């Protein structure tokens with residue numbers, strides 16, 4: 001039995017901490033994306049000696065992305081811990097159609113696209129605003145062998161949702177994963193509600209609800225229908241007010257234009273819960289899981 005505080009015990013503790021540190025992503029720098037690292041990641045992955053073992057193997061591609069983020073530069077991926085929470089939801093909900101808002105380099109796209117396919121689903125739509133990031137996602141989806149299930153749509157999420165809906169390609173969303181511009185979670189959800197894409201049975205999953213946090217989104221999905229109807233009346237009269245800290249509101253170089261006059265469908269009944277977890281850097285964060293369980297008569 002090792003005595004607490006003994007040299008042997010300290011040695012073991014240090015060894016355990018080192019192993020844990022090796023498994024986390026590098027720390028977030030001041031500038032932590034859109035500085036060339038996304039293309040560097042592609043060279044890292046495609047330059048691997050065992051590249052042929054990665055082909056058609058989503059897990060090996062994810063491991064290569066994780067290796068880059070642990071040993072080279074931080075990547076703003078959902079990571080394996082929060083990712084596992086969403087994968088569990090996919091496995092139990094078995095969505096035919098899942099939509100992701102914000103794909104970055106495709107980590108969540110590969111992880112969840114594979115889970116949707118394994119659960120018998122047909123389509124995983126990845127909506128990514130940046131054409132450069134979308135090109136990286138497409139290359140890694142092709143490498144993973146998931147192109148039959150995953151389609152990447154380039155452009156701002158609201159425009160892409162409108163386009164997919166009006167073309168008839170998107171008529172219902174069984175699962176939604178939100179991980180893009182934080183102030184757009186509510187406006188995009190309301191847009192999907194107005195287009196009748198959210199129906200009883202739809203599961204909403206929202207990343208980063210603790211870090212950096214998203215109080216307006218949590219308030220919306222945790223409200224009763226009556227509370228939402230009252231807010232809707234208020235918005236009609238005075239307009240919506242959503243305040244985010246500057247670093248969240250101005251995270252991207254190109255400003256986002258959000259439609260705050262959307263009213264959504266306040267009669268959709270949601271049941272919501274927070275799953276506590278961790279960022280791939282080890283920081284605490286959480287995923288909000290919300291299920292649409294019915295429609296209330298107004």
Ligand SMILES: C[S@@+](CC[C@H](N)C(=O)[O-])C[C@H]1O[C@@H](n2cnc3c(N)ncnc32)[C@H](O)[C@@H]1O
Nearest residue numbers: 077078102103104107108129156157179180181
């Ligand atoms: C945190 S990253 C997504 C990480 C990714 N889901 C993962 O876990 O691997 C956020 C992404 O959202 C994209 N984005 C930001 N605003 C957007 C918008 N309005 N529409 C679509 N994508 C957007 C950014 O370009 C960025 O790639």
